[in-house]
Amino acid sequence: MKKNYSINRILVYVFLVFTFIVSVFPFYWMVAGMTNSAVDVIKGKMTFGNQMLSNITTLFTTYNMVRILLNSLKVTGFTVLGILIVSSMAAYGFQIYSSPAREKVYGLIILFMMVPFIALMIPLFRLIVKMHLLNTHSGLVLTSIASVFIIFFLRQSFKAFPYEIIQAARVDGAGEFRIFFSIFIPSMKSSYAAAAIYSFMASWNAYLWPLIILQTDKQKTVTLMISSMSSAYFPEWGVIMTAIVIATLPIIIVFFGFQKYFVQGMLGSSLKQ
Amino acid sequence: MTEKGISRSFIKPRDKYGWLFISLALILLGVLLFYPIVYSLYLSTMSSKGIVQKFVGFGNYVKLFQDSMFILALKNTLTFFLIQVPIMLFLALILATILNDKTIKYRGLFRTAFFLPAVTSLIAYTILFKMMFSLDGFINGVLLNVHIINSPIPWLLDPFWAKVTLIIGLTWRWTGYNMIFYLSALQNIPEEIYEAAKIDGANKVKQFFYITIPLLKPLILFTAIMSTIGTLQLFDEPMNLSQGGVTSATIGPGNSLLTLSVYVYNLCFKYMPNFGYAATVSYAIVLIVALLSIIQFKLMGDKK
Numbered sequence: 001m002k003k004n005y006s007i008n009r010i011l012v013y014v015f016l017v018f019t020f021i022v023s024v025f026p027f028y029w030m031v032a033g034m035t036n037s038a039v040d041v042i043k044g045k046m047t048f049g050n051q052m053l054s055n056i057t058t059l060f061t062t063y064n065m066v067r068i069l070l071n072s073l074k075v076t077g078f079t080v081l082g083i084l085i086v087s088s089m090a091a092y093g094f095q096i097y098s099s100p101a102r103e104k105v106y107g108l109i110i111l112f113m114m115v116p117f118i119a120l121m122i123p124l125f126r127l128i129v130k131m132h133l134l135n136t137h138s139g140l141v142l143t144s145i146a147s148v149f150i151i152f153f154l155r156q157s158f159k160a161f162p163y164e165i166i167q168a169a170r171v172d173g174a175g176e177f178r179i180f181f182s183i184f185i186p187s188m189k190s191s192y193a194a195a196a197i198y199s200f201m202a203s204w205n206a207y208l209w210p211l212i213i214l215q216t217d218k219q220k221t222v223t224l225m226i227s228s229m230s231s232a233y234f235p236e237w238g239v240i241m242t243a244i245v246i247a248t249l250p251i252i253i254v255f256f257g258f259q260k261y262f263v264q265g266m267l268g269s270s271l272k273q
Numbered sequence: 274m275t276e277k278g279i280s281r282s283f284i285k286p287r288d289k290y291g292w293l294f295i296s297l298a299l300i301l302l303g304v305l306l307f308y309p310i311v312y313s314l315y316l317s318t319m320s321s322k323g324i325v326q327k328f329v330g331f332g333n334y335v336k337l338f339q340d341s342m343f344i345l346a347l348k349n350t351l352t353f354f355l356i357q358v359p360i361m362l363f364l365a366l367i368l369a370t371i372l373n374d375k376t377i378k379y380r381g382l383f384r385t386a387f388f389l390p391a392v393t394s395l396i397a398y399t400i401l402f403k404m405m406f407s408l409d410g411f412i413n414g415v416l417l418n419v420h421i422i423n424s425p426i427p428w429l430l431d432p433f434w435a436k437v438t439l440i441i442g443l444t445w446r447w448t449g450y451n452m453i454f455y456l457s458a459l460q461n462i463p464e465e466i467y468e469a470a471k472i473d474g475a476n477k478v479k480q481f482f483y484i485t486i487p488l489l490k491p492l493i494l495f496t497a498i499m500s501t502i503g504t505l506q507l508f509d510e511p512m513n514l515s516q517g518g519v520t521s522a523t524i525g526p527g528n529s530l531l532t533l534s535v536y537v538y539n540l541c542f543k544y545m546p547n548f549g550y551a552a553t554v555s556y557a558i559v560l561i562v563a564l565l566s567i568i569q570f571k572l573m574g575d576k577k
Contacts, residue, residue: 008477019368019552022388023449026393026401027410033404041404044411086298093294102291112306116506116562118534119555122316122541122548123309146301175289187440205394208511208534212542223396230330230400231517237404245396255392263388263453 030248031239041237054241063225065243072204072221072247075137079203080196082145088192091154092180094168107154113148121212126212135216143213144203150195157191193261197254204251222247285489316552322545335554343554345528346536347561350437351414353532354565357440362496365448369455370485384456391450395509403429403514429514434530438544439510447503451496458492459485494573501565505558506535534560 033041035234059065082250094106123142124143134137170180204267207223214220220228229240255262295565326444337343368387373382390398395532406428413425428438462485472482510531514519524531533554540551 015373015376020383020386022445023390025444026398027389028396042407043409044405044407044414046411049420062387075307078281086301090295090298093291095285095535096292097294099291099538102295105295109306112302112310114502114562114566115306115310116327116502116555116558117535118533119313119552120306120309120557121537122552122555123312123543124305126548127309143305146298146305148302151298173429176287180294181279201392201499207394207396208538210540211312215458221392226400226487227396227513230513231521240400244400248393248397251392251394255389 010080012047013208022168030241030244033128033238033247034159036238038235038239040239041241051238052242055238056107057235058239059246061241063239063243064228065246067218068220068225069221069246071137072223075210075221076200076203077141078137078141079144080199081201082141083147084192084196086145087147087150087195088154088185089180094151094185095158095161096163109148110152113152117208121209123163124209133243134213135219137214137219139213140210144206145211146210150199153198154191154195157194159190161188164259190261191250196264197258202249281489293479296331308436313552313555315387316549317556319552321359326549329549332549334557337553337557342528342531342536343422343533343557346531346533347557348505350505350528350532353440353443353507354501355461357443358500358504360440361444361448362451362493362500364444365451365496366455366486366489366493367449367481369452369459370481371461372452372456375540384453387449388453389449391453392447393446395446395552396513398446399442399510399513401444402438406438430526432527435514435525437508439514442514447500451500454492454496455489459490461505488555490573494569497564497573501569502562505562506534507532508538511535512538518565533561 029046032046032048034055035052036045037051040049040051094102112238128134128143131139133142165183165187166179169183174183205223206221209226210221210224211227214224222243226240226243229235229243277382317333318328319326320333321327330486336350372375372384372387377383406413408425408427408430410428412428413422416422417425424437426434466484466488467480470484511524511532512535514530515524524535537551537554537558540554
């Protein structure tokens with residue numbers, strides 16, 4: 001009986017270690033690939049080579065990586081900021097000033113969250129063209145800052161905020177907006193952090209929508225550039241690996257730095273119901 | 274809650290602030306969400322070639338059934354849904370159950386590692402997989418070396434294996450993500466339930482099927498529906514796994530990776546644009562998502 005138990009144990013560990021290797025290996029491979037030539041990468045070379053410097057140089061000279069990174073940073077930065085302002089005000093409005101009429105509006109918005117983006121894409125594209133925002137970063141940001149998911153997520157976490165504090169501030173004569181900006185926001189930092197990380201990821205990794213509205217090389221984001229590099233006739237895999245590492249790095253850093261908020265943000269608030 | 278009492282005396286006079294706070298979001302959602310949904314529906318009754326548009330009513334919807342490309346895309350998408358989602362969710366459940374066992378060593382390390390793929394961008398991991406699964410690439414090299422296969426598998430060159438590659442990729446990317454949901458829910462199940470089951474003679478496998486799965490049912494339903502929406506929107510991966518990426522003539526060998534979302538994109542931006550018909554296909558996706566969600570609700574019981 002006891003022996004049987006330990007065999008099961010070993011099998012469980014074998015399964016865990018196997019899954020561990022499968023999960024982590026591509027990360028190792030991408031770092032190794034960064035140091036290898038295109039031929040070595042495609043042949044599956046697993047060890048480190050000596051092409052790193054040349055890959056990095058090609059990436060920053062031929063592909064103008066600095067401008068591409070700045071494009072991504074700019075778009076992501078403004079999008080996250082916009083989402084946080086718009087969504088947190090909305091979540092606050094829905095939660096703190098709860099009224100039957102607004103609950104109906106809220107229900108409708110949540111229902112629309114189920115509609116896949118692809119169904120909105122065509123009208124949005126026409127709108128962008130009409131407003132002469134095609135190939136502009138402002139067009140991309142403007143169409144990305146209304147996030148139903150973040151409104152939903154923030155409202156769930158705002159439920160934990162003690163209403164008495166708002167009441168007390170009102171008695172002290174503070175205005176409604178002052179209460180929101182100088183009392184509420186500072187005390188909900190962790191919810192904001194989770195929402196920020198989630199929107200950062202979504203915006204930094206976005207592909208379909210930027211692909212449609214940013215059609216010139218000058219405006220491209222990192223994701224678009226990696227995709228178009230690999231679509232080339234003779235893809236320079238070593239250089240592409242370098243670009244992938246650079247594009248993934250910010251998210252890995254955020255992940256290990258703020259793991260708690262990160263997971264909280266990914267889970268949304270589904271667990272609190 | 275106490276808010277009921279408060280609402281009469283405090284909230285009423287402040288009602289306008291409620292609208293003020295949500296106004297910015299309402300305007301944006303009105304233009305960027307509500308208007309597109311309605312306009313898409315209107316467009317789906319039009320046929321457009323270039324700039325010429327004419328009303329066809331349900332014509333486009335009838336056309337769907339005769340459109341072999343649409344049927345192929347639908348078949349492909351449903352194949353990915355029916356095969357990949359169950360495998361992934363089952364694997365996620367097993368991993369979560371194992372990692373919830375406090376006697377397992379290095380649980381934190383395993384959890385972090387399993388979740389790590391969920392951090393990568395869809396484009397990045399797709400391209401990594403495209404390289405690893407090339408004909409003389411890493412995966413074939415390993416399989417040949419340990420003599421599991423005698424000749425290289427044409428992963429991305431054969432319609433069947435291309436689908437397998439995409440399914441492996443999707444499972445790699447999303448299993449850990451779903452596992453985290455289950456893990457946080459499992460931590461809320463009191464251990465006494467399992468203790469009692471053990472005394473009654475239920476082994477680990479029985480505990481898994483008779484305790485863990487029933488208790489996590491609402492969450493399994495939630496993740497299943499999220500995965501349904503995700504699968505029906507598959508775009509980044511099939512597009513970038515194909516030879517030549519965005520510019521490729523077919524999506525995967527013999528269009529084996531052509532999904533509904535990719536088809537909508539092609540109808541708009543690759544072929545002679547027919548926005549009306551593309552809107553019809555996109556509405557078909559909405560209907561399929563709704564239908565599959567309702568089926569899953571029915572299958573998993575009525576509990577909310």
